[in-house]
Amino acid sequence: QVQLVESGEGLVKPGGSLRLSCAASGFTFGDHYMAWIRQAPGKGLEWLSSITNSGDAMYVADSVKGRLAVSRDNAKNSVFLEMINLRPDDSAVYFCARRIVLGTYGYFDYWGQGTLVTVSS
Amino acid sequence: SYELTQPPSVSVSPGQTARITCSGAALPKSYAYWYQHKAGQAPILVIYKDIERPSGVPERFSASSSGTTVTLTISGVQAEDEADYYCQSADTSRSYSVVFGGGTRLTVL
Numbered sequence: 001q002v003q004l005v006e007s008g009e010g011l012v013k014p015g016g017s018l019r020l021s022c023a024a025s026g027f028t029f030g031d032h033y034m035a036w037i038r039q040a041p042g043k044g045l046e047w048l049s050s051i052t053n054s055g056d057a058m059y060v061a062d063s064v065k066g067r068l069a070v071s072r073d074n075a076k077n078s079v080f081l082e083m084i085n086l087r088p089d090d091s092a093v094y095f096c097a098r099r100i101v102l103g104t105y106g107y108f109d110y111w112g113q114g115t116l117v118t119v120s121s
Numbered sequence: 122s123y124e125l126t127q128p129p130s131v132s133v134s135p136g137q138t139a140r141i142t143c144s145g146a147a148l149p150k151s152y153a154y155w156y157q158h159k160a161g162q163a164p165i166l167v168i169y170k171d172i173e174r175p176s177g178v179p180e181r182f183s184a185s186s187s188g189t190t191v192t193l194t195i196s197g198v199q200a201e202d203e204a205d206y207y208c209q210s211a212d213t214s215r216s217y218s219v220v221f222g223g224g225t226r227l228t229v230l
Contacts (some may be wrong), residue, residue, distance in 0.1 A: 045220070105217070111165075
């Protein structure tokens, strides 16, 4: 069955950076776009970025553009998120998800359980 | 920026029907999707392409679309359906856009 497992730093200082990983299994990873979505405490879901199946293109939400990059290693069935200049309002649970593309849009058919990131001094 | 509007909360008794709406100007031009999210768990896709139900999702989950509003209907609500529900679609003026509604907390009384 499809499994997505996120991991990474739990506590980061303001102005610092983070790198999150998502390990995928149960499907042909290289056939699928992937995405990162977050949920701040008490808030709703916020899409951050999607990456094509080959990794040759990345799409990023305006709210984090310039601070976030997504990459993938299809040989290791993993996708990564890197974010710099972290602020307290970046504190959130970060989810990776498998993206199903329909034209230039689409949806997320499988999600991980998420990993909590807290930005605090 | 484009927004999808959901009611913050809906409450129903067990066995009743819950309806959660999602409104957005571009919904007539772009599919809507619905996710169920329980705290500490992975969100689950319950509806895709406006009205389609993924395999494994109970038949009591259905959806409809009318103009700029889409509606998730849960018939015969069970205690296990208590969760946050999010609609998702796209801003059709921007390629590769992803927009989530603010979420609706379904409470089973």
